[in-house]
Amino acid sequence: MSAPDALVIGAGPAGAGAAIGLARAGAKTLLLERSRETGDALCGGFLSWRSLARLEALGIDAQALGGQTVRRVRLFAGTRSSETMLPEAAMGVSRWRLDSALQAAAVRAGAGLERGVHATGLDDGTVQTRDGAKLNAPSIFLAAGKHGFRGFAREPAAWQRDDPVMGLRLRLPPGASLDRLVGDAVELHLFDRGYAGLVRQEDGSTNLCLAVHKSRLDAVGGAPEALLRRLGEQNARLGERLIFADWSAAIDAIGHVPYGWRSGVTTPGLFRLGDQAGVIPSLAGEGMGIALASADAAVAAWRHGGANAAPEYQARLAARMTRPFALANLIWRIGESRRSAAPMVAIAGLAPPLVRWMSRTTRLPGD
Template sequence: MQTVSADVIVVGAGPAGASAAAHLARAGLDVVVLEKARFPRDKICGDALTPRAVHELGLLGLDKSDEPGWHRNRGLRLIGGGHRLEIDWPSVAGLPDYGLTRPRMKLDEDLARHAQASGATLYENTMALHPTFGADGWVDGIQATATNDKGRKIGPETHFRAPVVLAADGVSARTAVQMGNEKREDRPMGVAVRTYYRTPRSQDEFIESWLELRPKAEPGTAQAGRGDGLGDPMPGYGWLFPMGDGTANVGLGILDTSPMFGKVDYRKVLRDWIEAMGAEWQIDETCTTGPVKSAALPMAFNRTPHFDRGVLLLGDAAGMVNPFNGEGIDYAMESGRLAAEVVATYQHYPTAARRRALHGYAESVRGELGSYFTLGRIFAEIIGKPELMNVGIKYGMGSRVLMRFVVKLLANLYSSRASERDLYDHVIYALNQLVPATTND
């Protein structure tokens, strides 16, 4: 059996793994990245990068916002309760005031190739089978095998050896599961359903969210008798994100805090919604460019601990999706950067001291995101109650002042520096101080 040694092994070359690998390689570490597929490969996503995500791209040295294929947007258009608001991304010190859209088919390969260019070694069509451990119980590598483009094992197996493993293997969290770290049932989960449509509005300056997402009511129910034929609002939103290439990413995201979760056909809800509003974007079923696909959204640290015996969990594998808006790209890249900082800082310490220091990764992500994710869990529970969702849409959407605050909160775009905070920032900061940080251990 072949053996390959490195300083760090990264399992998964999505935004979390590729970002971590690029940062580590730039710090001088020998990094191996194992990716089970071959690029380009797809990922079910809205394809939108908020200013936080754009900021992480800049820290990677991968700012391509002015290049073709990266569509810039100025803010968010919110629709619901008979209201329509266009709100620019807020100005926050240190962050750009614009977002981007880029298909994940291209974005993920951009990040992976950037990691390679930074010095990381990328193994495509290489499936991580399971972590391996030394006599002392700490991880000492990953057993992996070559695969074909259909994901089937074709061998031979290779033992990739390293004292640190970064598990960035997505929603399946295969590495964490094999270590016995099951997902937490006290965290919200979501589902995303999306496809692409050709549209003449592909160059729109705003990404668009429809907050009043209602399935058709079942015949004979109280909802069916209300007159509009629609059921209660679902905790989530429908989106239309212009891609700048003649298409829009169109989809919806739903939280499991709703009593309707798992009881409705989300693809049908998407079709019905497009049928009702598609004329605004001049889309219908004749201009779709591909099938409807769906994926789970693991939220609010739903898999813990984030550090265990030399293995660090990153991105979706750690449940780092924002409960407020279902966004995961920026938190994936941020977790990759935080992991790289800890690993690189203590790389040359004696073994015992380095192992103690690596616990700092879990403390770091908890400090950065714990309280915010706790707020997100509270929010998810609130909007899971149809009567509260109705009130929020009816009265909240009528106030531009309130909705500016909501955009800041939902996109996590506020200043943590007292001297730079506006009134909205002070309120969000105070809310974060009031709630306990979501635990990640």
Template structure:
């Protein structure tokens, strides 16, 4: 058994980020994961500009190493397809030059990106990484430490403070932190890999299709290295149940029959199975800490309710978790009252963004309004710039709450 000050459950983006920040602070840390890396995770595979910002906080040279990896593609924007079929191209950076500009985003399979972070972890002597260790039992000792056991009862570690980053299906989040699956704050999704999809953007724009009879869900097509593509659908679990939607059938039907997709997928070949996943959304503020523990990323239900993005939010929470774990140890105080400051820090960074995304998610119930915005933005440079910045800059997203935004929406202008 290992006796440590800080133990992290889960070596995905949130847990790996926390470990790397703790190592930079000179803290020794035990990092456990039930898988052996590289391992796959069902995801859309897009890495936003916020991911690049968090990588830079880990080390100035880290984003460059990612950009040089053959397992990623640089992405320069998003193509929205409104319910009326209107395409709205939103570059991440207006007037970008691929020859001179650094890409604002990337696309990489999670098996590759997560392993990229784990390889960063392996370089740090302060971090002990144990793979293939599935912790299933959590016990508090009389002196307030966490005792971690496997299903067979083997004690793996004793820790003063626990950082829980073991994903959307975290038993700890459900059993100890009391997070319940709430269909109005949970998204059901499917993902498959394809090759031979035609019509992909030469600038590797990711595609979001808001198809009239599939709302409030959406379909995505994200280009990948080696001529592959990540293709999937997502819909609020509450809507899936209410509409009795079979997501597998709908995905197959749209790829085969929808006018914007059928020719592009006519000769495409699926690589492997269609895999399902669930996303606990950050559309509701929850307690993400307690006595001697912090929840990170998907385990903390921090996924963006509009875009489904979870990687950058996991990394943001990992950075703050490392900070507050160090502070708690320095103060000799791992109480729930002290660690509430972690909640405040995370929601100070992400809360407004999550609220705005929740409002945007609700707009998917009004396809006429969605069409109207898409039509206006296509002919309005100010609107197009605002929509672009929504994915890169929270201050620009705040413009959606200003009356002048709607004046420009209705009448155009700069």
């Protein structure tokens, strides 16, 4: 490929989504991904009806993803539980399946995809890579995910600094008993300093994904399996599901998730997308939805104003994030507190419209 018009760093939902839009708009686009093969990123795997519509607009047949239909949200805290129908059908799907479909669509649209390219720095239209190469383009789309990128440090919110949040994930094997328990729900089990989400995925397995403060892991000696077993003992309904765990399977972990961080600042030529623009707490927010929406907004801005449109795009995106982030932060704080989680679940059970309002208000406005 001759010199690209746009370089996209990271082929997750934000980067692959942007590459599709850019290539469709006629830009010579090169998508750089550090992994040699598409992995199964640690994620809850819940896609709302809005994200499904966005995927369709990107040329991805959501039904062909083969995910499990999700119609309700079930909340648990202590002995309390509640269940609410979602406004529309959603989906549980693995990140391997979703990212593979998005990357294939980007290539079909005409973008180049180079794997095994680890960007290590960015400087005025130049991307440096780990193997020493320098790549130039007038517009760079930074979509490298939730962790900091050199020169783009991020501070987590004050309440996380002393006790950072980490993510854990275990896939529970397919089985009729677990299917009956979880069914067509996304389940959120709230506990002291964290939550566990469960949703069934395309291969019949159930994705169990936790966001939990590190102090909980430290309290059991640092072993994720010990923490899951402890949580199962302390939270009966979660314990009923963990009976089906295969404890020989890997438990994935990521550290320091900077929930609540967002930035509206950038320089001309640099569009920051997805988790590189803001990391919404996943208990109530939908990071993949924001990733796809940011890609869409960045491409629209680029089409309109080229590389110079980046600062205005970034400021507008940050403004759109204000209300969803404020609400998602609040729900996360309430949900992870021993005192307030059970009352929240009780109120949710009494007021389904409130749950539906929250599920709408934690999405980007105009989405």
